[in-house]
Amino acid sequence: MNKKRRMFVRMVTASLVRRRSRMIVALLAIIVGATILSGLGMIYFDVPRQMSAQFRSYGANIIFTPSDDGYIDKDSLEKGISCFSKEQLEGYTPYRYENTSIHNIPVTLAGTDFSGVLKTSPYWHINGSMPSSDGEALIGAKAAEKLGISVGDSISAQNSFEVTDETDLTGIPDYEIYTDPETGEKYCDHMLELKAAGILETGGSEEEYIYVTLADIQSLTLSDRGYDIVEVSVAAMQDELKDYLKQVGEKTPDISARLVKRVTASESTVLTKLEALVLIVTIVVLALTMICVATTMTAVIAERRKEIGLRKALGAQNSSIMAEFLSEGLVLGGVGGIAGSLLGFVFADIVSMNVFSSPITFRPLLLPITIAASVIVTGLACMIPIKSAVEVDPALVLKGE
């Protein structure tokens, strides 16, 4: 048996290697099919991840607000944030709003953490630069227009509050006491000098505010109250987000967490449609590959009709000729599948870089699946022409003259 098997391998190898110029056409068809199959597979499985990362760039998808009239203090924020898994939490940004006046025009000042703000508001467009230290401010475009501020200007924000005891003010630099001549009440005019580092454009209400660091707003107001709102960005799908909301509600009753509806709802619809599209394209590609391989194999086998007749004349049974030709096809399918599954990864990565600007996650399981699919499709595609080809009449194809 051993010698026979060795001869079998020898014939199949010789046919593949010595007829490679013919085989290359079939192999190319298989490689193209396998590449698209594995590439689309990678994309199909990676799309949800990519898409949620993508949607994330349209802003935070969870908002924390205080559950009563108060504020969110630091401790409960930390508790709330700890509910999210580290891998999925992309960032969060607290905001604290205060009404002040600048050059005697009322303006809302927003204290925030500039380091994380692009995680939750990646769509912010800044002319100039993002504030990098205390004393720098990011001016909303509308506020800048109202106040006539441009990048690099110095501004001073003014906060007035009533003082009952002047000793409370010890240690605060730069303030003026002012007494209302009618009521006799004393007020403190506390000033904060700021430099406009950049102008913010968002197309939304953010353009009305002036953003400063949390430390600046604290020193302006002389108070360290908590936050008014916290924006959270989590890379998770709708259902998972809902679970998170429940957890946050249970763990920190003073935080009311809710989804930013606009983004997450459309996210899911688009995703479902996209997945369906990829699935359909995959099926169409598989069918096309099969037709292409079958056509190529039909041509390859047609030119071997004489060889099949000869083998029959030498005493070959149909089944053994089929086994030989099928093995050639399966080897081609395997080689094409291996090459295609690797090329598919490259293809998916290029698509991902171009569409989502991020690399694809390599899914090793897709390699054996692609190779198996490639072998099966090639096998089926070969069976059709082989089955009819082995029926040739040796006397007819070997006829002399």
Place this chain on the structure above:
Amino acid sequence: MSLLELKDVSKVYGELHALEKANLKVDKGEWIAIMGPSGSGKSTMMNIIGCMDRPSSGQVIFDGRDITKESRKKLTEFHRDKIGLVFQQFHLINYLNAVENVMVAQYYHSMPDEKEALEALERVGLKDRARHLPSQLSGGEQQRVCIARALINSPELILADEPTGNLDEANENIVLDIFRQLHKEGTSLIVVTHDPEVGEVAQRIVRLDHGKIISDKKNESFSEGE
């Protein structure tokens, strides 16, 4: 006892009688030439004897068995075991080298054995060409590979259809020498030819015309070896 007997064998293609009531007896070890003009039914007769085709009517008795009644599978096995074929067009597998082409016949017959295959090539004078592909061999060399392939399984009968039709005289003589050698060893030979020179060296000459055997004579000029 005769090796092969055709009894009233006919082959009809529509209106055309390619072979009509042919009767022929071949003894073991006999060397027969079948001659006739083109279209006279020589190949048709060969294909029937070689189990590659079935007659429209009549019986073919090979080694005491009526092979016209056998199933296709049995027929294939039978022909594989008893008959070695040589064609005018050589018909080698173009991606296999000489020795591999010989081994293919062993492969379908029983067990491939490279040593034996090389010995067969040596017999036809092609030992040093064993690793050449058919495209690297001359016509005469290709035909000798075919003969090596035909005799590798020690068949009782070698059927050759115009084996020298595509060969020059030098190669024709080499092939005829190999036939003489085989005949001496006791192999039965049926050689189809329209070339008188090839016919003259056989023991017996059967002439066909329009599908009918018109003569069947011993060859007086036949000589048993030089």
